[in-house]
Amino acid sequence: MPPVFALVDCNNFYASCEQVFNPTLEGKPIVVLSNNDGCVVARSNEAKALGIGMGIPEFQIRPLLRTHRVHVFSSNYTLYGDMSQRVMETLERFSPDLEVYSIDEAFLSLVGFEHRGLTEHGRLIRRIVKQWTGIPVSVGIAETKALAKIANRVAKRTPGTGGVFDLLARQDREALLGRVAVEDVWGIGPNHARLLNQHGITTALQLREADDQWIRKRMGIVGLRLVMELRGVSCLDLEQCPAPKQGLTCSRAFGKLISTLTEIEEAVSVYTSRVAEKLRRERLTATVLTVFLTTNEFKEGPQYSNALTLKLPVVTDTTSELIRSALHGIRAIYRDGYLYKKAGVLLTGLVPASQTQADLFDYQDRGRSKQLMSALDSINDRWGAGTLQYASSGITKAWKTQFHRRSPAYTTHWDELPVAHAS
């Protein structure tokens, strides 16, 4: 059976999540900002119509936001993560062959559903997801993932499609691909777009017709696979079970520039605690730790950026051991006399915890530190991240990430549940 993919993509996902819990926002321009309220990461249709670009720094459009009374939100990842799970669980009912591709997108295999009419099936998916979660989605259908991406784009932007577009059924495929700019093709970033444009390739249609040898040489095997996908030859399979994680990171810009080693050590301790929590949640242990530190690249003044990778003395998931190594690393790369903007901790060489616990023979009492970590995790789960923390994390936290306009965690915190008013 030839493959058939549907790409289901939530419309303006973060913005839609905010609207679900505050319906007075529907039809209004709203934006959601990144950490530290830095950049725009989601926009309602009305905000897009005002010309607010994706990724633009908030301070650059502040007057515009005020003039048009745009509703502005800090990111609320707890809420978005929970809503994402609800959407994915709903989609699972339509096809067990599902790949959760990102927080707001999933590929579904529709093989076996052809007889019902794929467009009709797409409309049903859209209706049920909206009804059960409140989130509007678009559905693109085609015989490869790359084409399903394009179909989804058409569904989103073309009034009259009703949010569903089946490329398989189209006779005018060439005309459609001719209207898609090459930089809007999935897998073509700014660098390859520039390269292709220089060689006269400006549309998805021209990319499809490009010379294989040339593509292979200039864009590698990834580029060639993409071209094949545009031709309707499926090269990218549905990845149903996620591959094991290769690394886990916690990196964050500081709420303000900092210069002292003490403050940086505090931040690195907190970041290490966060990444250690992720590690335990994934039931993994780490063997390698990298710390890094950078100044603000956007600002004038002396720049410094460095990273150090350390092999951990023992494979571990224990916060205190990870903090010890991270602080060791950060002291080694810290230089006096700079204003620092960002630091991070990266764990790699990940091994499933089940494979490491049996044969440890170091001096630590593993049983006790395991108990300590589960106590720590359950208290922080129950009472909020950071309720219990290590002394090296400090108290004042002048460098803390800023979220000035965060909406409530409507779905995950009892004291922030939305309230229904009888009218």
Place this chain on the structure above:
DNA sequence: TCTGGGGTCCTAGGACCC
């Protein structure tokens, strides 16, 4: 004043081995 965070995969080059 103010510019995010967390990932993946591929490739080239060097070290090392037989």
Place this chain on the structure above:
DNA sequence: TCTGGGGTCCTAGGACCC
């Protein structure tokens, strides 16, 4: 004077994704 070829592993950097 003359100095192979093939393999693996590791790392850094580039490109891309949402």
